[in-house]
Amino acid sequence: MSLTIEKKNEGTKDTVFLTGRLDTATAPELDAFAGKELANTQELVLDFARLEYISSAGLRVILKMQKLMNAKGSMKLIHVSDVIQEVFEITGFVDILTIE
Amino acid sequence: MNEKKKKHLGTNLMIISIIFSLCICIGMGCIGIAIYYKSTINHYKKYISGILTMAAGDLDGDDLEQCINTLTESEKYKNRQKLLNQIRDSYDIEYIYMVKPLKMEEPDNMMYVISGIGKEEMNDKDNAYLGKLSGSEYSEKVAEYYISAMSSEGITYYANKTTFGYMYSGLEAVRNSKGEAIAVLAVDVSIKEMVDVLTRYIQSIAAAGIIIAVIFFIALYRWIRRRIVVPIQKLDDAANDFVKKSHESLLPSELEFTDPEIHSGDEIQTLSDSLMTLSNDLKSYMNTLLRETKEKERIESELSIATEIQASMLPCIFPPFPNVSEFDIYASMSPAKEVGGDFYDFFMIDENHLAVVMADVSGKGVPAALFMVIGKTLIKDYSNFGGSLGEVFTKVNDLLCESNKEELFITAFEGVIDLRTGEMEFVNAGHEKPIVYHKDKDSWEVYQTRAGFVLAGLEGIQYQSGTMNLKKGDRLLLYTDGIPEAVNPLKEQYGMERLVQILQENKTTELDQMLKNIRADVDKFADGAEQFDDITMLCMEFKEFK
Numbered sequence: 144m145s146l147t148i149e150k151k152n153e154g155t156k157d158t159v160f161l162t163g164r165l166d167t168a169t170a171p172e173l174d175a176f177a178g179k180e181l182a183n184t185q186e187l188v189l190d191f192a193r194l195e196y197i198s199s200a201g202l203r204v205i206l207k208m209q210k211l212m213n214a215k216g217s218m219k220l221i222h223v224s225d226v227i228q229e230v231f232e233i234t235g236f237v238d239i240l241t242i243e
Numbered sequence: 244m245n246e247k248k249k250k251h252l253g254t255n256l257m258i259i260s261i262i263f264s265l266c267i268c269i270g271m272g273c274i275g276i277a278i279y280y281k282s283t284i285n286h287y288k289k290y291i292s293g294i295l296t297m298a299a300g301d302l303d304g305d306d307l308e309q310c311i312n313t314l315t316e317s318e319k320y321k322n323r324q325k326l327l328n329q330i331r332d333s334y335d336i337e338y339i340y341m342v343k344p345l346k347m348e349e350p351d352n353m354m355y356v357i358s359g360i361g362k363e364e365m366n367d368k369d370n371a372y373l374g375k376l377s378g379s380e381y382s383e384k385v386a387e388y389y390i391s392a393m394s395s396e397g398i399t400y401y402a403n404k405t406t407f408g409y410m411y412s413g414l415e416a417v418r419n420s421k422g423e424a425i426a427v428l429a430v431d432v433s434i435k436e437m438v439d440v441l442t443r444y445i446q447s448i449a450a451a452g453i454i455i456a457v458i459f460f461i462a463l464y465r466w467i468r469r470r471i472v473v474p475i476q477k478l479d480d481a482a483n484d485f486v487k488k489s490h491e492s493l494l495p496s497e498l499e500f501t502d503p504e505i506h507s508g509d510e511i512q513t514l515s516d517s518l519m520t521l522s523n524d525l526k527s528y529m530n531t532l533l534r535e536t537k538e539k540e541r542i543e544s545e546l547s548i549a550t551e552i553q554a555s556m557l558p559c560i561f562p563p564f565p566n567v568s569e570f571d572i573y574a575s576m577s578p579a580k581e582v583g584g585d586f587y588d589f590f591m592i593d594e595n596h597l598a599v600v601m602a603d604v605s606g607k608g609v610p611a612a613l614f615m616v617i618g619k620t621l622i623k624d625y626s627n628f629g630g631s632l633g634e635v636f637t638k639v640n641d642l643l644c645e646s647n648k649e650e651l652f653i654t655a656f657e658g659v660i661d662l663r664t665g666e667m668e669f670v671n672a673g674h675e676k677p678i679v680y681h682k683d684k685d686s687w688e689v690y691q692t693r694a695g696f697v698l699a700g701l702e703g704i705q706y707q708s709g710t711m712n713l714k715k716g717d718r719l720l721l722y723t724d725g726i727p728e729a730v731n732p733l734k735e736q737y738g739m740e741r742l743v744q745i746l747q748e749n750k751t752t753e754l755d756q757m758l759k760n761i762r763a764d765v766d767k768f769a770d771g772a773e774q775f776d777d778i779t780m781l782c783m784e785f786k787e788f789k
Contacts, residue, residue: 167607200605206650235671
């Protein structure tokens, strides 16, 4: 029931690996991370390979990050599992996210 | 509990100071005695050494040896006797004599050779003479000094207590021309005077020591009592008093630390000040705690009122339309926290159109609940204005985006059923898919709709509405993700399959009972695991065309 956030930096490109569950309990961690670690990021890649679950609180943070990156660069999601892809489809997030 | 008797600082101090004073006196006494003894004895040694030199001057060892061996008094022997007699009379000595040590053991371990006899003793009968044996006059220990003096160079000194009092003696070997020792020349000096001086010294030192110890003790005791014991007792009393008060009363105002009024300027004052600060801190901490507890209680009571308000905002009287026979409707919500972010709604737009709404605000608690109130009001208001549902959600979304600093969003589904035809227009903003029971097929179907983006996420989203048809006996279930995403202790999700399964089992059950059964099934699956999300359901059964 926890979330691990790891960042790999390549210049202005940051890849963030999320492991575990992004729910009400852990979403504030990602929110805080996004608030202070992405100041110089122009290209953000979120690696969802090891993300098991996303709740509405998690979606909220993803939306917030998408809006943040819209203003200064780009954001894309990679390795999104079927379960999470389904959540994105149900909630219409597929329309606003770049998922590869 | 440790039943050890409480020790008092004062008693301990008294014992320590007495021992300390005694140690100082004994130490000083010993040093004084040692110095005096050493210097006095050195004086005696010089004195004895001078007399021995005089008495042994020009002594013919060979002649004396002859006298000893034959026990006859030669001329030289007689002259030596006279010399020793003169020395005996002229100097402050007890004895001057020559002996020949024979053996260690008593009796008769010595043989007298010559003995200086004073004028007053001339007529004594037991005066020593050449060849007289010593009887038991010399103990074995003393004889040892004489034997050792025979084989050593220079003067051997020893102190001894005899029947004549304390003596200090110097012994020197008398030698013949071959250098062999033939007798021992001895001088005994009384050291009674020195011993008397020392005795008096020890007595006065002891007396002074006791006086010093008493004065020292009284001074130290009074000082320590005034500076340490009394302040500590005051502190102890104040602390005990404080502890007692804190046990007896829960009111911080009655929790007063009595200032022990210590102004010694040392560590004890610091300790006292610290205790004072500590107790004041404790008091203010208790005040804060009390205030915060009250505040918390107030917030809790307001939260419970908020829960009631929220609950009362949702239609909760069932059946809501007792005079309507075309449909049955039932809904329930159980929030995970006091106030939830889920909501449902249903209302008649006009006499022929029933609207049903199911929505979920991202996040939980008070912020989500407040956002829910805005969302619910906007959806209902704009639904009543007419226009397609797509247009309703497009408008509601734009309005929600305006007042959304917190980046919250709402997933929502709304359907409007024409009771005359069974046609349902719907719009889905990122919400869970509805489940429909088709009576003719006797099956529940998860209605696949392409959902639009969530409400309040991005401004300017255009929502599209769709349509489906309900027939007599069909049921429609709307719900939030709290059901399919409920987890058990193994972290497995409840899922859609279980939901469809329990729905099938309850296809003919009354709506209120059906929802209760679903809830019970979810609880059974969760098996005690914490409910993370609000669980909200709405079910409608279409009974007949209008």
